[in-house]
């Protein structure tokens with residue numbers, strides 16, 4: 085196993101590092117959308133966004149290794165998230181893979197510049213894990229589809245311009261075969277967006293009601309009936325994105341700082357727990373490197389993304405549980421400046437709960453690992 089980088093890769097790393105030293109924004113609120121938008125535009129202008137996307141559509145055209153180095157450097161400096169993360173992780177790649185040339189030219193550049201924000205509409209009140217049971221109906225009427233139905237848990241719908249939405253175009257045959265994906269203008273007549281209040285006080289996701297919403301047929305992604313294939317491949321990217329976005333080194337730093345602040349660094353049980361979590365974080369980092377090596381040699385099993393998502397989101401919950409226990413009764417406080425970074429744990433604890441649900445629950449990931457990675461029989 086060769087873990088060294090080539091001189092060209094080291095030069096690329098130095099370039100990224102130098103650029104970040106000059107351009108990294110002051111840490112602000114993770115919910116400051118204007119700042120996140122500005123940060124995304126800066127990254128794009130520097131050629132560090134849409135890393136693997138073709139240059140002709142505004143992508144950076146980087147190699148997978150350069151992309152990995154870029155991610156490492158962004159993680160190292162705790163760079164903020166970009167505003168259009170969902171579109172960067174899976175909507176853009178789906179359009180690049182399944183879209184017509186006209187769709188790519190129309191939609192890809194404003195995704196990169198954050199001029200158009202995207203939301204994703206898979207889940208419905210009666211179909212979350214069983215996404216293929218989606219009932220939202222799209223019926224062809226001339227050059228349009230007319231869409232009626234409801235989506236739920238739609239992250240950022242309230243600030244989105246476009247909707248990557250799974251609809252049922254046919255009720256014949258299997259439930260998977262009757263699905264299609266539409267690219268819906270969020271400002272279309274007949275869309276009603278209602279925010280859902282979260283346990284942490286925020287309101288990042290919504291219910292989306294669609295009544296006779298007209299979507300031009302030219303905004304269908306892929307063929308009619310290809311929806312299941314498209315969202316399955318988008319979900320692989322979503323799960324890899326979630327797994328890759330978890331910053332164990334940052335969680336470990338917070339944990340050590342909290343242990344120090346609570347004067348518990350001398351406690352043998354605390355030390356053992358921190359060491360155990362640090363070891364597990366390192367194992368996952370190397371598992372990520374192995375997945376990268378596999379993809380460089382084109383022997384990637386796409387379903388490994390389910391295993392990585394399952395392991396990363398479960399482990400990050402262990403970190404936040406440890407943080408909460410270290411704080412004891414103080415753990416109930418949210419955003420208390422006297423408790424930095426301890427004050428972050430309550431929010432982090434709640435957020436980490438959501439991560440084993442978003443993008444498919446842990447149980448669903450276990451099913452995928454059992455059937456698609458380990459080849460176990462379906463019960």
Ligand SMILES: Cc1cc2nc3c(=O)[nH]c(=O)nc-3n(C[C@H](O)[C@H](O)[C@H](O)COP(=O)(O)OP(=O)(O)OC[C@H]3O[C@@H](n4cnc5c(N)ncnc54)[C@H](O)[C@@H]3O)c2cc1C
Pocket residue numbers: 203204205206207208209211212213214236237238239240289438439441442443444445446447448451
């Ligand atoms: C932070 C966050 C953001 C989200 N953003 C979006 C978004 O932008 N767009 C979108 O479409 N959705 C979004 N979701 C919804 C998410 O995809 C669903 O919540 C998830 O797929 C689970 O569906 P459900 O909530 O209907 O639960 P259900 O499917 O009803 O599951 C309930 C329980 O049953 C278990 N279960 C279900 N089926 C099986 C099975 N076959 N085997 C074993 N156990 C099973 C589940 O694991 C779970 O514990 C988001 C969710 C969260 C938490």
